[in-house]
Amino acid sequence: MQSSVRYIQQQFWHSAKAPHLTIRTTHKSLQAYKAHSHESLSIGAIVEGMTCLSYDAKQLKLSAGDIVLIPPNQVHACNPVAQHTRSYHMLYVDYDWCCLQLSKLHAKSVTQFDCNVEYLADAHATQPFFDALEALRTLASSSAIATMEQQIHALLQAYCVPQNTVEQTSSKKQQVQHIKQLLLADICHPPSLQQLATDLRLTPESIIRQFKRLEGITPNAYLHNKRIEKAKWLLANGLDIVATAHEVGYADQSQLHRAFVNYTAATPRQYQQQRSIFDNN
DNA sequence: AAGGCTGCTGGTTACGACAC
């Protein structure tokens, strides 16, 4: 039972003084993640052990001291290597805040961006980021927030490139967009795969194939991701777990719990207990 | 005692192979 997620030491920090930043710290975890995405920019910092990051059919092995940048909405998974535990920090940076910083940097409106680096392994380059994270976690001062923002700024400047907002509008892409709209129209009562197939005059298998080709995950996984993202917001804003489960479309708390563990490697309770970094002082 | 977490089971979804 000690290997259960509930026994993993992990904390989430958030502060009203820096609402664009959330830190997650996980110690010695073997817990795997299913493929998922975040609307925020995710910056991972490996503290101990090794982890395997999978995305775009690539697999990267990261070790202690490495930093990885995961662009917003990039489907990815991050799992242990050879059943060895790993400890890591994840810094989630609000998407709009990143766009604002990039807009200032590039002197033009930026509404989308991508990252042109897979990971940083040079200790000389990554140590200041680790130091800033540690200062933010332990000192929790306004100057620590400013230092962290400088570090993020440097990463944005060096590795994040504004994207052209002109969307491809192939019929396939439009169809997948349509499926996403149908799935999210009523997140509590989404259409079944069979209903979607009937509506779009396709087989369920074709829908899954098309969706996965363009989105990187299956329609069901996409739906779970959106539910969990909404659940995280509701939990962080004080809604209890049972109400959150119903609010995002799960029949009961146990279903939310299971999906939450699968996609975040944390329990809803652990996430709910996230506290202000200033609560410690 | 209440809320949180997990095991079990039937139904649904995802996937791979193959054919066209």
Next chain:
DNA sequence: GTGTCGTAACCAGCAGCCTT
């Protein structure tokens, strides 16, 4: 690229145990 089919994996709902 799409449809069909068999199989594997996953999910929903329920029940009951564990933790606080």
